[in-house]
Each structure stands twice: as structure tokens, then as C-alpha cells.
Amino acid sequence: MPVAPFPLSVHEISRRVRAGAAAPLAAARASLAAIDEMDSVIRAWSHVVGPDALEAPEEGTGGRLAGVPIGVKDVIDVAGMPTGFGVPALTGGAARFDACCVGMLRAAGAVPVGKTVTAEFAFRTPGATRNPHALDHTPGGSSSGSAAAVAAGMVPAALGTQTGGSMIRPAAFCGVVGFKPGFGQVFRDGMKLTCESLDTIGWYSNTVEDAQAIAQVLIADDGDDNRASDRPLTIAVQLGNPNAALCPESQREIARACEAWRAQGVRCESVEAAAETGLLLRAHDVIMHYEFARSLMPVVARHGDCLSPVLRRAVAHGLAIGAGEYREMLAVQASLRHAWGPRYGGADLILTPSTPGPAPRGLSHTGDGVFNKIWSVLGWPCLHLPTAFNQAGLPIGMQLVGNWGDDRRLLAMGRKLHHLLTQQGE
Known part of the structure; x- marks a missing residue:
């Protein structure tokens, strides 16, 4: 099916509403019409509000996100909508309160239009969502519905979460901008936590400018967005991973990016981090399973027959990890989290793959998060940039x-x- 972004950007929707050129609910109604037209194929939504149930923005026409329709991953509460965690048998009554992040967006004028499909408890067993660019290829996970809904043009923005690669991988596979903030930057009240030391709320959009607009609402302003520097921008290029190989298409696209940026005076310098990467992958595995098991243990005990064997095995595995090993890996996490200077010197950014390659064929899995997990355990902010399509029409980026x-x-x-690579004039 043809794929096109939502016809108006976050910035344009809010500008029109604030100027009185559009009704506060006009974009939300257009979103519901797009969902009605496309979602029987894409299956990105687990719950959608009816047109008569749309709530006008709290800030009327004056909020920073006035009139912007958003999707919300179905592990995050939205008042008046059920939260099902990707397990239909556990979907109950409507949430009484918005999660903090949803409340902040709503207070800025955004309009939640529904809950997006998630993998089971944001883990590995995928939901029903399909990749808008190739219906027989995975959209990634666990924030599959949110990424696909933005890619298909059903909403201009949507919330997701990441524990390992659940924000960045779907962004890469669906060809949208995906932003995973640094750990602790976005309040998680009202979200089903599965890993206390890793879980992070992020969002999808069609441009980095739109991602910035949401960040201006959800992340405290440190007044330091554009620190001036007399030296050229420096990017550390880290491609290696002991557990995965990068496909030639992605290698060429990253090489193209470096060439384009160097032509503009940016320094791109290759770095190797095999030892740290292997240690961080081990830390992620231990911390994730240890915390996931203790978070989901009560659910397995009470509703195990509703859950997949994959999830139940992960809980059993996590319960078998000793507290000593867990504390050891938490110490690794803490020690390396603040090691940017010793490791990357004066680099301003790291450029690294989002995934080993384009979205794999098949819907029974969500792809490999091996290029995401180290950044999740470090808690550093990550931004996926969609930059091109391969010969098969699948998105690629970095x-x-x-x-x-x-x-x-x-x-x-x-x-x-991103503008230097796409020349789309965000």
C-alpha cells in the first residue's frame, strides 16, 4: 500500500490551531479517518477513540502542541482508555488517570487518539502490527504500533518505550525518526515498568523538528541546546559489534553520511569499542532479565496461562540470576555511564548503526536489538535518522x-x- 506521512507536521498543526486557522480537533478527526481507512491492514492500534469521544485540548488553542493527535503505546495509561500490555486477555477497564507523560502532552494541547500495539509486556512476542513499507516484514518491536502508525501517516507522532531496542529498532524498520531520551529524563509514572534500571519513554515523528517539539514539553529545558564551540563538530563512528555483522547496504549509507558531513567541515573519526561493547551486552542481559523477572513474576503466577512460553521462560531465567551478579552488572553500568570523556574524548556525538540491516521478512519476530542494547544500559540518548531506502523499498538509516x-x-x-543528508529543509 502507498505510504505517506501525516499531511501536516506537529509544528504546522499547532501553528494553525494557535493562529485560529484550524479547529482544535481538526487534525485529530483527520487522524481517526486515516486510522479507519488503513488500520485493517497495518493493525497498529489496540484501541481507538470514537469521533464523539475526542477531548478538546486542555489549553484550547494556546498550547505548544495545540491540536496535535498522538498515539500512545499500550503499556502507558491514558485516562478513559484500557491498558492491555499487548495481552488481550488482560485488557480490563479504562485507566482512571493519564500517565505523567500523557498528561504533560495533553496539557500542552495534544490529543491522544488511541493506544498502539505493543509486543507482549514490551518484550519479544510480537503483536499484530505489520510494516507499512512491506506487509510481510516485521515493523520491529516492542513499540511496533507507534512506529507503524507514524510511518503510515495515521498520526504525526506517537509515544513508545525502550528497554533494549524497542524504540530505535521500529524507527529503523518503519523509516521514521525515533528518539529515545536519556534514562530518567522523562517521568515514567503511569507506565508499566518491567525493568527499573532500563525502561525509557520515547517518541516517533516524521522529522527531527517534530521530535524537538515534543522534547520541549517532556524534557526539562537546560538552556543548552546549541552550545557554541570554536572547533568543528566531531563524530565518533562506532560500527563494530562482537555479536552482529552490519549489512553492506547500511555500511554504504553510513559511509555516505560521513562523506556528506565531512564536506561540511564535520570530523568523523572511527573508534573501536569491542571490549566495552561485550561487557555492556552482558550487563544488559543480566540487568534486564533480573528486573524483568521480578516485575512479571506476579503476573505469571496469576495469569501464566495467558502469557507466551517465551515470556515465562524469560521470567524463570531471570529468577535464577543471583543478586551478586546483578549488583556486579549494575556497577558496570554505573562506571561506564559517565565514561564518555575517557572513551570518546572530545567527540560531540557517536554515529552507530540502528540495526544490522533493513527489516527482516516475517512477522513472528521483531528483529535484532544488538546495536541498541549497549546504549540502553548506558542510558545515553539515541536518535534514529531515516535516510534512504534500499532496492527492495525498505527503509535504512542510522x-x-x-x-x-x-x-x-x-x-x-x-x-x-539530517538536513544535510535529506535536503528536506526541516
């Missing part, structure tokens, strides 16, 4: 990683760098 606390600066630099 991710930029920022230092601890540099979320807004990552977005500001990422916007400029």
Missing part, C-alpha cells in the same frame, strides 16, 4: 548517540545533520 544529559543538544545537532 542512529546518533549523545552524552549523558545532552538530549536537547543531540536533537539540535541531529536536525542539522
Whole structure:
């Protein structure tokens, strides 16, 4: 099916509403019409509000996101909508309150139009969502519905979450901008936590500019988006991973990006981090399974017959991990989280693959998060940039990683760098 972004950007929707040129619910109604037209094929939504149930923005026509329709991953509460965690048998009554992030977006004028499909408890067993660019290829996971809904043009933005690669991988496979903030930058109240030390709320959009607009609402302003520097922008290019090989298409696209940026005075310098990468992958595996098991243990005990064997085995595996090993890996996480200077010197950003390659064929899996997990355990902010399509019509791109606390600066630099590659004039 033809794929096109939502006809108006986040910025344009809010500008029109604030100027009185569009009704506060006009874009939300257009979103519902697009969902009605496309979702029987894409299957990105687990719950959609009826046109008569749309709630006008709290800030009327004055909010920063006035009138912007958004999707919300179905592990995050939205008042008046059910939260099902990707398990239909556990979907109950409507949530009484918005999650903090949803409440902040709503207070800025955004309009939640529904809940998007997630993998089972944001883990590995995929939901029904299909990739808008190739229906027989995975959209990624676990934030599959949110990424696909933005890619298919059903909404201009949607919330997702990441524990390992659940934001960046779907962004890469569906060809949209995906932003995973630094750990702890976005309040998680009202989200089903599965991993206390890893879970992070992020979002999808069609441009980095739109991702910035949402960040201006959800991430505290440090007033340091565009730190001036007399030296050229420096990017550390880290491609190696002991557990995966990067496909030739992605290698060529990253090489093209470096060539384009160097032509504009950007320094792109290759780095190797095999030892740290292997250790961080082990840390992620231990921390994730240990915390996931204890979070989901009560659910398995009470509703195990509703859950997949994959999830139940992961809980059993996590319960078998000793507290000593868990604390050891938490210490690794803490020690390396603030090691940007010793490891990357004066680099402003890291350029690294988002995935080993384009979206794999098949819907029974969500792809490999091996290029995402180390950044999740470090808690550094990540931004996926969609930059091209391969000969089969599947999206390819890359991710930029920022230092601890540099979320807004990552977005500001990422916007400029993305423009140099796409020339779309964000």
C-alpha cells in the first residue's frame, strides 16, 4: 500500500490551531479517518477513540502542541482508555488517570487518539502490527504500533518505550525518526515498568523538528541546546559489534553520511569499542532479565496461562540470576555511564548503526536489538535518522548517540545533520 506521512507536521498543526486557522480537533478527526481507512491492514492500534469521544485540548488553542493527535503505546495509561500490555486477555477497564507523560502532552494541547500495539509486556512476542513499507516484514518491536502508525501517516507522532531496542529498532524498520531520551529524563509514572534500571519513554515523528517539539514539553529545558564551540563538530563512528555483522547496504549509507558531513567541515573519526561493547551486552542481559523477572513474576503466577512460553521462560531465567551478579552488572553500568570523556574524548556525538540491516521478512519476530542494547544500559540518548531506502523499498538509516544529559543538544545537532543528508529543509 502507498505510504505517506501525516499531511501536516506537529509544528504546522499547532501553528494553525494557535493562529485560529484550524479547529482544535481538526487534525485529530483527520487522524481517526486515516486510522479507519488503513488500520485493517497495518493493525497498529489496540484501541481507538470514537469521533464523539475526542477531548478538546486542555489549553484550547494556546498550547505548544495545540491540536496535535498522538498515539500512545499500550503499556502507558491514558485516562478513559484500557491498558492491555499487548495481552488481550488482560485488557480490563479504562485507566482512571493519564500517565505523567500523557498528561504533560495533553496539557500542552495534544490529543491522544488511541493506544498502539505493543509486543507482549514490551518484550519479544510480537503483536499484530505489520510494516507499512512491506506487509510481510516485521515493523520491529516492542513499540511496533507507534512506529507503524507514524510511518503510515495515521498520526504525526506517537509515544513508545525502550528497554533494549524497542524504540530505535521500529524507527529503523518503519523509516521514521525515533528518539529515545536519556534514562530518567522523562517521568515514567503511569507506565508499566518491567525493568527499573532500563525502561525509557520515547517518541516517533516524521522529522527531527517534530521530535524537538515534543522534547520541549517532556524534557526539562537546560538552556543548552546549541552550545557554541570554536572547533568543528566531531563524530565518533562506532560500527563494530562482537555479536552482529552490519549489512553492506547500511555500511554504504553510513559511509555516505560521513562523506556528506565531512564536506561540511564535520570530523568523523572511527573508534573501536569491542571490549566495552561485550561487557555492556552482558550487563544488559543480566540487568534486564533480573528486573524483568521480578516485575512479571506476579503476573505469571496469576495469569501464566495467558502469557507466551517465551515470556515465562524469560521470567524463570531471570529468577535464577543471583543478586551478586546483578549488583556486579549494575556497577558496570554505573562506571561506564559517565565514561564518555575517557572513551570518546572530545567527540560531540557517536554515529552507530540502528540495526544490522533493513527489516527482516516475517512477522513472528521483531528483529535484532544488538546495536541498541549497549546504549540502553548506558542510558545515553539515541536518535534514529531515516535516510534512504534500499532496492527492495525498505527503509535504512542510522542512529546518533549523545552524552549523558545532552538530549536537547543531540536533537539540535541531529536536525542539522539530517538536513544535510535529506535536503528536506526541516
